Amino acid sequence: MTQPTNIDYLTILPLIILIAWSCVLLLVDLFIPKTRKWITALLAAGGLAVTLIFTALQIGKSSVGFNNMVVLDGFSIFANVLLLLSGLFGIALAHGYVKRMGIQRGEYFILIIFSVTGMMLMAQAADLIIVFLALELLSIPLYVLAAFTRKVESEESGVKYFLLGAFATGFVVYGTALIFGSTGTTSLTAIATAASNGTSGLLLSIGAALLLVGFGFKVAAVPFHMWTPDVYQGAPTSVTAFMSSGAKIAGFVALLRVFATAFPSISSDMTNILWVMSALTMIVGNFVAISQTNIKRMLAYSSIAHAGYILMAFVPYGNKAVVATSITAGLFYLLTYVLTNFGAWAVVISLEKAEGKGLEISDYSGLAKKYPALAAAMAIFMLSFIGFPPTLGMVGKFYLFRAAIEGGFSGLAILGVVTSLVSAYYYLRVVVNMYFREGDPEIERETWLTITTGLTAVATVLLSFVPQLLFLLANTAVLK
Amino acid sequence: MEFLLQPLTLLTFFPLVGVLVILFMNSESKAAIRWVALATSLVTLGISLWVLTMFTASNPDLQLEAKYAWITVADWNIKYYLAVDGLSILLVLLTAFLTPISLLSTWTAVEDRVKDFMIFFLLLEVGMMGVFLAQDLFLFYIFWEFTLVPMYFLIGLWGGPRRVYAAVKFFLYTMAGSILMLIAILFLGIQTATFNIPDMLAKLPALYSDGTITAGTQMLLFVAFAAAFAIKVPMWPLHSWLPDAHVEAPTAGSVILAGVLLKMGTYGFLRFNMQLFPNATVAAAPWIALLATIGIIYGAAVSYAQQDVKKLVAYSSVSHLGFVMLGLFALNPEGVAGAILQMINHGLSTGALFLLIGMVYEQTHTREIKVYGGLWKIMPIFGTIMLIASLSSMGLPGLNGFVGEFTILLGAFGSKAIGNPWFAGISAIGVIMAAVYILYMFQKVFLGPAGEITHHHELKDLNWREIITVLPLLVFIFWIGLYPAPFFNLLAPAVGKLINALPLLP
Numbered sequence: 001m002t003q004p005t006n007i008d009y010l011t012i013l014p015l016i017i018l019i020a021w022s023c024v025l026l027l028v029d030l031f032i033p034k035t036r037k038w039i040t041a042l043l044a045a046g047g048l049a050v051t052l053i054f055t056a057l058q059i060g061k062s063s064v065g066f067n068n069m070v071v072l073d074g075f076s077i078f079a080n081v082l083l084l085l086s087g088l089f090g091i092a093l094a095h096g097y098v099k100r101m102g103i104q105r106g107e108y109f110i111l112i113i114f115s116v117t118g119m120m121l122m123a124q125a126a127d128l129i130i131v132f133l134a135l136e137l138l139s140i141p142l143y144v145l146a147a148f149t150r151k152v153e154s155e156e157s158g159v160k161y162f163l164l165g166a167f168a169t170g171f172v173v174y175g176t177a178l179i180f181g182s183t184g185t186t187s188l189t190a191i192a193t194a195a196s197n198g199t200s201g202l203l204l205s206i207g208a209a210l211l212l213v214g215f216g217f218k219v220a221a222v223p224f225h226m227w228t229p230d231v232y233q234g235a236p237t238s239v240t241a242f243m244s245s246g247a248k249i250a251g252f253v254a255l256l257r258v259f260a261t262a263f264p265s266i267s268s269d270m271t272n273i274l275w276v277m278s279a280l281t282m283i284v285g286n287f288v289a290i291s292q293t294n295i296k297r298m299l300a301y302s303s304i305a306h307a308g309y310i311l312m313a314f315v316p317y318g319n320k321a322v323v324a325t326s327i328t329a330g331l332f333y334l335l336t337y338v339l340t341n342f343g344a345w346a347v348v349i350s351l352e353k354a355e356g357k358g359l360e361i362s363d364y365s366g367l368a369k370k371y372p373a374l375a376a377a378m379a380i381f382m383l384s385f386i387g388f389p390p391t392l393g394m395v396g397k398f399y400l401f402r403a404a405i406e407g408g409f410s411g412l413a414i415l416g417v418v419t420s421l422v423s424a425y426y427y428l429r430v431v432v433n434m435y436f437r438e439g440d441p442e443i444e445r446e447t448w449l450t451i452t453t454g455l456t457a458v459a460t461v462l463l464s465f466v467p468q469l470l471f472l473l474a475n476t477a478v479l480k
Numbered sequence: 481m482e483f484l485l486q487p488l489t490l491l492t493f494f495p496l497v498g499v500l501v502i503l504f505m506n507s508e509s510k511a512a513i514r515w516v517a518l519a520t521s522l523v524t525l526g527i528s529l530w531v532l533t534m535f536t537a538s539n540p541d542l543q544l545e546a547k548y549a550w551i552t553v554a555d556w557n558i559k560y561y562l563a564v565d566g567l568s569i570l571l572v573l574l575t576a577f578l579t580p581i582s583l584l585s586t587w588t589a590v591e592d593r594v595k596d597f598m599i600f601f602l603l604l605e606v607g608m609m610g611v612f613l614a615q616d617l618f619l620f621y622i623f624w625e626f627t628l629v630p631m632y633f634l635i636g637l638w639g640g641p642r643r644v645y646a647a648v649k650f651f652l653y654t655m656a657g658s659i660l661m662l663i664a665i666l667f668l669g670i671q672t673a674t675f676n677i678p679d680m681l682a683k684l685p686a687l688y689s690d691g692t693i694t695a696g697t698q699m700l701l702f703v704a705f706a707a708a709f710a711i712k713v714p715m716w717p718l719h720s721w722l723p724d725a726h727v728e729a730p731t732a733g734s735v736i737l738a739g740v741l742l743k744m745g746t747y748g749f750l751r752f753n754m755q756l757f758p759n760a761t762v763a764a765a766p767w768i769a770l771l772a773t774i775g776i777i778y779g780a781a782v783s784y785a786q787q788d789v790k791k792l793v794a795y796s797s798v799s800h801l802g803f804v805m806l807g808l809f810a811l812n813p814e815g816v817a818g819a820i821l822q823m824i825n826h827g828l829s830t831g832a833l834f835l836l837i838g839m840v841y842e843q844t845h846t847r848e849i850k851v852y853g854g855l856w857k858i859m860p861i862f863g864t865i866m867l868i869a870s871l872s873s874m875g876l877p878g879l880n881g882f883v884g885e886f887t888i889l890l891g892a893f894g895s896k897a898i899g900n901p902w903f904a905g906i907s908a909i910g911v912i913m914a915a916v917y918i919l920y921m922f923q924k925v926f927l928g929p930a931g932e933i934t935h936h937h938e939l940k941d942l943n944w945r946e947i948i949t950v951l952p953l954l955v956f957i958f959w960i961g962l963y964p965a966p967f968f969n970l971l972a973p974a975v976g977k978l979i980n981a982l983p984l985l986p
Contacts, residue, residue: 428648
């Protein structure tokens with residue numbers, strides 16, 4: 001343990017860089033003419049890239065800082081890398097899209113950096129107060145971004161997200177208060193110590209359950225998922241892409257760290273709740289996705305379904321023998337999901353027209369004949385979502401189901417594969433439209449969009465042949 | 481780089497070279513693309529023959545191993561592990577042999593998106609080779625699932641009128657089977673801390689005898705694997721995807737589907753179910769035999785009722801593969817050896833039938849039996865070849881089908897595992913029924929008065945390319961029929977080893 005007075009700035013160096021940069025950028029943006037807002041985008045992306053380098057330099061280090069309130073470990077580094085990549089992809093997707101949709105304003109990119117900062121703080125939080133702070137920092141920019149188009153649907157989306165999000169934050173705060181009441185501390189490690197002394201009881205369990213509600217909302221787990229389709233559909237697509245990846249990573253990372261660190265003592269109760277949540281999320285997400293005709297809504301339900309799969313990794317969190325494997329599996333799955341997800345959204349953005357046209361699945365008809373590369377990429381993403389070789393999604397599911405079976409939850413794993421089969425139906429419908437139906441779709445060609453699509457598609461396939469690298473990386477991310 | 485030069489690695493992945501070349505070719509230069517694809521598959525055939533020369537028939541074990549650590553984190557122990565033995569060598573050769581033949585059959589039949597077609601076809605070959613060669617369950621599962629993707633596109637893009645329905649049905653049906661297998665694979669991988677099959681086989685007996693894996697669990701695992709394979713075979717009552725897929729698939733797709741993809745199911749039983757779960761295999765043998773027998777009779781009966789030639793042949797596959805399953809689960813050397821040979825026979829004769837049907841369909845664009853008639857007079861070469869293929873399919877002595885079916889029935893009659901000669905007895909009726917539906921079809925199409933199509937079309941007999949396409953198949957149909965010993969010699973030692981590993985019957 002470090003000294004209580006130790007304030008170790010290096011622990012959160014990447015965060016400091018990023019937050020400072022975004023403040024500077026807010027001012028700089030004022031002097032960038034309206035027609036050249038791409039400079040802001042470039043500067044924002046540059047900031048993320050520099051931070052990524054500093055994060056990479058931290059690999060292998062571990063420390064705590066700010067009176068034990070933030071922590072730097074393999075877990076947070078892994079999460080930070082993922083989050084920074086999400087930020088970069090988020091900007092790459094937005095770059096041309098915002099221009100095309102007439103919403104090219106500098107604050108868009110700065111809000112994304114702010115949100116990424118909040119997400120990274122979440123990954124490093126070792127205290128419930130920091131968790132709350134991070135939650136607000138990541139959410140508020142997202143509320144603004146969701147309403148960025150200033151059209152009715154977009155505003156509806158923003159308000160809906162804000163109201164329900166505020167409600168969820170309330171749950172987190174109230175849970176924190178109850179936990180503080182029962183244990184006298186908000187530090188995750190101290191909670192675990194207090195709880196294992198047996199002083200806690202019911203209040204702690206209720207507190208933990210309230211936290212679960214709050215985080216469940218952020219990751220869009222059933223039954224806290226109701227907002228997802230509407231918000232995802234109404235928000236600008238580039239925001240949806242970022243939100244469905246970044247916010248999900250942050251939510252899951254917080255859930256993992258808080259539960260695995262602070263609440264192992266009540267895992268016997270929590271495991272049942274998580275089991276049911278995971279099962280319901282997989283079932284509802286996948287089954288409701290079948291009936292969607294709008295690709296944004298379909299991907300929204302698909303993101304709910306994938307939250308269910310990732311939740312599977314949490315179920316055995318109290319089982320010391322397997323917790324390391326299952327956390328690694330969860331993180332690995334997040335990685336595969338994020339890559340695939342950004343790729344899929346990039347394709348959606350390529351086809352989207354003004355006024356929300358080009359978003360029906362039937363608009364994808366004939367894509368393969370006219371734009372074979374783009375269709376092939378989308379087919380790869382769909383296969384990866386299903387969990388089919390040769391894609392990263394298959395390796396991710398293999399890992400995840402293995403962890404579930406190892407933890408003694410074969411039933412959940414079976415549910416996982418059965419719902420994967422269900423998901424094949426609606427993911428394949430996109431492929432059917434692209435390849436087997438006639439149509440004349442138009443796409444927007446945009447450099448950064450193409451790069452994102454190509455990069456994620458190639459990575460999704462190639463990395464599946466050498467998953468060893470990623471496994472080792474995820475293995476360094478095990479929570480102590 | 482050493483690993484790239486392993487013969488089996490080359491054999492499996494060589495088609496990818498062709499894929500890469502075709503990928504960078506102009507999609508308008510169709511002829512060139514066809515030649516590149518054909519050349520690639522011929523080189524692959526060459527590699528497979530090279531592998532055959534290095535294969536020691538008297539050795540019952542895995543040979544020519546290419547084995548490298550792949551994923552070693554925790555206790556995963558996943559290996560890149562390819563090897564061949566007597567159980568798989570013939571299927572490997574069949575795959576390498578049927579691919580160029582199928583490609584040759586598309587020469588004029590596929591005009592649309594030739595580039596994509598060839599890419600998918602060569603990818604399919606990679607998948608099929610991998611399935612037969614992989615000796616690591618993870619690797620096997622990847623290849624197994626991967627074969628679905630190109631086949632899905634082959635049916636969906638170049639298929640008949642209901643191709644989308646057939647493609648999706650094919651995909652979902654097959655995936656439904658393999659997801660349970662995935663759970664079983666994961667369970668085995670956790671229990672034995674390895675995924676490669678020889679290591680697993682070394683560890684499993686101890687786990688079975690000390691009760692870590694109970695007899696009940698073993699049966700569940702058996703069923704999980706069997707679900708995947710039974711759908712692929714397809715065994716009655718899981719066959720309903722097959723007629724749709726076959727009827728809608730383009731000719732080359734049908735040939736590969738019947739010739740090789742279905743064999744992946746029977747091979748799966750042979751390699752995985754029978755080796756990994758010996759006790760469950762013996763316990764399940766009578767039940768599998770029952771399903772196989774029902775399949776034989778059902779497939780034959782339904783074939784007779786078909787109006788579409790392709791559908792008739794498709795249902796006949798259900799019947800023929802029933803024989804294969806019956807032979808496998810006779811669990812004696814005759815039965816298993818006969819079954820493996822029958823897998824090859826079915827690939828040859830059904831492959832030939834699909835090719836021939838495709839050739840006439842290209843001219844007439846219909847497969848309705850009733851519109852044909854009197855075809856022999858106009859197309860004598862076609863008729864002769866069709867007659868040979870039909871007779872081979874119904875098991876005429878002197879042709880390959882007879883050798884396989886006879887050996888299987890011999891095995892099934894004396895099988896202790898099945899325990900009841902009635903299964904074999906009833907199955908023998910299937911042979912007669914095969915004669916009925918095949919000859920019925922032949923008579924309606926080739927003999928009798930000229931049908932409406934025969935009247936109205938300027939039908940041309942087979943040209944040289946088409947004859948060359950089917951000729952190699954005919955050679956093997958006669959070769960196996962007249963002198964099957966070399967083929968049995970290749971597989972006998974491995975079959976003996978397999979049978980000896982099963983728990984002895986009282």
